[in-house]
Amino acid sequence: MSYDKELTAARKAASLAASLCQKVQKALLQSDVQWKSDRTPVTVADYGSQAIVSFVLERELSDEPLSLVAEEDTGDLCKDSGKDTLQRITKLVNETIANDGSYGACTLSPEDVLRAIDSGRSEGGSFGRHWVLDPIDGTKGFVRGDQYAVALALLHNGKAVLGVLACPNLPLASIAGNAPSEYAVGCLFYAQVGSGTFMQSLDGSSPVKVHVSDIGNSEDASFFEPFEKAHSMQELTSAIARKLGVKAPPVRIDSQAKYGALSRGDGEMYFRFPRKGYREKIWDHAAGCIVVTEAGGVVIDAAGRPLDFSKGEHLDSDTGIIATNRKLMPSILKAVRESLEEKPSSC
Numbered sequence: 001m002s003y004d005k006e007l008t009a010a011r012k013a014a015s016l017a018a019s020l021c022q023k024v025q026k027a028l029l030q031s032d033v034q035w036k037s038d039r040t041p042v043t044v045a046d047y048g049s050q051a052i053v054s055f056v057l058e059r060e061l062s063d064e065p066l067s068l069v070a071e072e073d074t075g076d077l078c079k080d081s082g083k084d085t086l087q088r089i090t091k092l093v094n095e096t097i098a099n100d101g102s103y104g105a106c107t108l109s110p111e112d113v114l115r116a117i118d119s120g121r122s123e124g125g126s127f128g129r130h131w132v133l134d135p136i137d138g139t140k141g142f143v144r145g146d147q148y149a150v151a152l153a154l155l156h157n158g159k160a161v162l163g164v165l166a167c168p169n170l171p172l173a174s175i176a177g178n179a180p181s182e183y184a185v186g187c188l189f190y191a192q193v194g195s196g197t198f199m200q201s202l203d204g205s206s207p208v209k210v211h212v213s214d215i216g217n218s219e220d221a222s223f224f225e226p227f228e229k230a231h232s233m234q235e236l237t238s239a240i241a242r243k244l245g246v247k248a249p250p251v252r253i254d255s256q257a258k259y260g261a262l263s264r265g266d267g268e269m270y271f272r273f274p275r276k277g278y279r280e281k282i283w284d285h286a287a288g289c290i291v292v293t294e295a296g297g298v299v300i301d302a303a304g305r306p307l308d309f310s311k312g313e314h315l316d317s318d319t320g321i322i323a324t325n326r327k328l329m330p331s332i333l334k335a336v337r338e339s340l341e342e343k344p345s346s347c
């Protein structure tokens with residue numbers, strides 16, 4: 001089955017949302033950053049990006065009802081204290097749509113923006129088609145001026161069938177070994193089931209097909225992990241790396257840009273071991289997962305099972321998530337199993 005039409009819409013939606021985010025990141029005011037009840041940050045760009053993606057998908061795929069599972073909701077924007085923020089978001093969204101030019105003189109009211117953001121309340125599930133959106137994955141990286149990604153995937157009967165990652169701050173050249181890059185930044189990765197993974201610049205250079213690294217000896221391999229210490233147990237990942245004889249230091253960057261970098265072979269492994277009690281969300285992995293698997297990689301949980309996106313907004317991965325190539329997977333799983341057995345249970 002082809003998802004070409006949906007992929008074209010998704011690439012446009014993610015690119016337009018990324019242009020809104022780039023504009024905000026350049027002039028980010030402290031007042032643009034709020035803290036949600038779960039003590040994680042959200043900015044006008046997270047909301048604006050979600051509104052843009054929802055608007056574009058509705059317009060480009062108007063022949064089917066939109067089912068969107070997305071991270072943000074309008075709870076805080078509907079309060080009196082959210083009025084100014086909503087105005088700011090509405091202005092950003094309308095400027096972004098006007099700059100794009102392909103939707104004529106269309107302008108959204110604040111109520112339209114609230115509706116667009118709240119179209120992301122679908123539960124998803126194992127039947128039918130559901131879009132999955134993280135409007136800014138890596139908000140902490142975004143606020144810090146580092147890596148972040150607009151991550152959009154389509155699930156069909158619980159399986160990711162396409163994924164797009166817009167990574168505005170990711171260099172077009174390899175970031176292997178944290179290489180400082182004087183190259184242009186801004187990558188768009190996209191993949192459709194059975195058709196491989198492609199990368200182009202955000203300003204639309206011709207796409208190149210990408211493939212994960214072919215390195216089969218873990219001593220020659222390097223790994224990505226979250227920048228935020230709170231998001232993954234670095235003591236555990238360094239124990240795993242030691243067991244594998246990895247010499248290179250970890251490359252720590254925010255967001256699913258890690259999946260993008262891995263899909264083009266900048267590194268060979270991505271380890272993510274959240275602390276006990278944390279439940280992963282599907283929007284943090286659906287797009288990155290298919291970008292890596294269509295590039296010839298594998299994405300599994302610590303028990304070696306593929307990620308299951310069919311159970312609503314949560315991923316019930318076992319302990320941690322690993323992305324790598326087929327050659328390295330067996331030795332990684334062995335090192336993970338041994339390291340988990342040796343890990344003090346307090347972590």
Ligand SMILES: Nc1ncnc2c1ncn2[C@@H]1O[C@H](COP(=O)(O)O)[C@@H](OP(=O)(O)O)[C@H]1O
Pocket residue numbers: 040071134136137138139140141225226227228230231232253254255256274275278281284
């Ligand atoms: N304690 C925790 N453990 C693991 N992941 C967490 C976490 N707290 C937040 N996250 C998730 O980590 C994501 C960022 O991934 P990374 O750590 O690879 O940059 C965040 O996405 P958002 O920034 O979209 O909220 C958030 O969903």
Ligand SMILES: [Mg+2]
Pocket residue numbers: 040041071139
């Ligand atoms: Mg968040």
Ligand SMILES: [Mg+2]
Pocket residue numbers: 134136137138283284
């Ligand atoms: Mg996220």
Ligand SMILES: [Mg+2]
Pocket residue numbers: 046071134135136137138139
């Ligand atoms: Mg997010």
